[in-house]
Amino acid sequence: MRLYGFWRSIATYRVRIALNLKGIDYEEVDINLLKGQQHEESFGAVNPGHAVPALDIDGRVLTQSLPILEALDALYPQVPLFPADxxxxxxxxxxxxxxxxxxxxxxxxxxxxxxxxxxxxxxxxxxxxxxxxxxxxxxxxxxxxxxxxxxxxxxxxxxxxxxxxxxxxxxxxxxxxxxxxxxxxxxxxxxxxxxxxxxxxxxxxxxxxxx
The missing domain is CATH 1.20.1050.10 (Glutathione S-transferase Yfyf (Class Pi); Chain A, domain 2)
Known part of the structure; x- marks a missing residue:
């Protein structure tokens, strides 16, 4: 599992918390927002929205922190992130x-x-x-x-x-x-x-x- 993010990114922070709460192993790839790396063509191939986070799970890329958290909760139900009620x-x-x-x-x-x-x-x-x-x-x-x-x-x-x-x-x-x-x-x-x-x-x- 590969997380594209940036240390300062709050949205990436949300996903990082979820991954660590659930004990999921992942690799984090830095996309330096302050240097504009999110606008590079190579990252655009990962996320056409040119924004972090993007989470690659077995070649399927998820974007936007909230739906990423929803997907992680469905795929890895241990330590649920959403109330059942x-x-x-x-x-x-x-x-x-x-x-x-x-x-x-x-x-x-x-x-x-x-x-x-x-x-x-x-x-x-x-x-x-x-x-x-x-x-x-x-x-x-x-x-x-x-x-x-x-x-x-x-x-x-x-x-x-x-x-x-x-x-x-x-x-x-x-x-x-x-x-x-x-x-x-x-x-x-x-x-x-x-x-x-x-x-x-x-x-x-x-x-x-x-x-």
Whole structure:
């Protein structure tokens, strides 16, 4: 199994967590987003969308982190990533999409580049733009998890929602968003990083291996 990703990529981080939670062996191939390697023709043959992650399972390539997690859960049911109850599953996916669909797409390299190239935004303006939308998602997530008494977002074991939250909180760190203003979310993030699969998958840990 081969994972195409980049150490800084939050979407790749989600997939890395899932693979490590399930104990699946894989090889990670670095596609340097900061150098534009995702736009090279060779990677376009892997993923025509020119984005990471892409997961090659026996020659079949999956893209986009959420459907990759869904496929992994179906193929490797040990350590389930999605709640069994339909309502809890929908709630977990909805919570994950608060970041995957709402805020994360606004802070990716192609959006940041467009803000600079087309609208003349300087680095400080781009970072403020990203921080604004990340903070909005913090408020949404805080409201969703504040009323729960479970150890993790949806229950007593981490699921897709926790994976998405972990990635979102790393994004907050990238753009200087102090998450202590959202105490339940902040505490959950700290709890998740005590789990080996989350800590070992962290972008900064991957950067050490990529150096």
């Amino acid at each position: 339909p309502f809890e599953r929908a709630a977990a996916v909805g919570l994950a999409l608060d970041t995957i669909a709402d805020s994360h797409p606004l802070v990716v390299p192609r959006v940041r580049s467009r803000l600079t190239q087309q609208f003349g935004a300087d680095e400080a303006a781009v970072e403020a733009f990203c921080a604004h939308f990340l903070a909005l998602t913090n408020t949404t997530m805080e409201a969703r998890i504040a009323g729960r008494s479970t150890a993790y977002a949806m229950g007593d074991a981490p699921c897709v929602a926790d994976i998405a939250i972990a990635g979102h909180l790393v994004s907050c760190g990238y753009y200087g968003v102090d998450t202590t203003a959202w105490p339940h979310l902040h505490e959950l993030g700290e709890r998740l990083q005590q789990i080996d699969a989350f800590a070992r998958s962290h972008p900064f840990e991957r950067r050490k291996l990529s150096a």
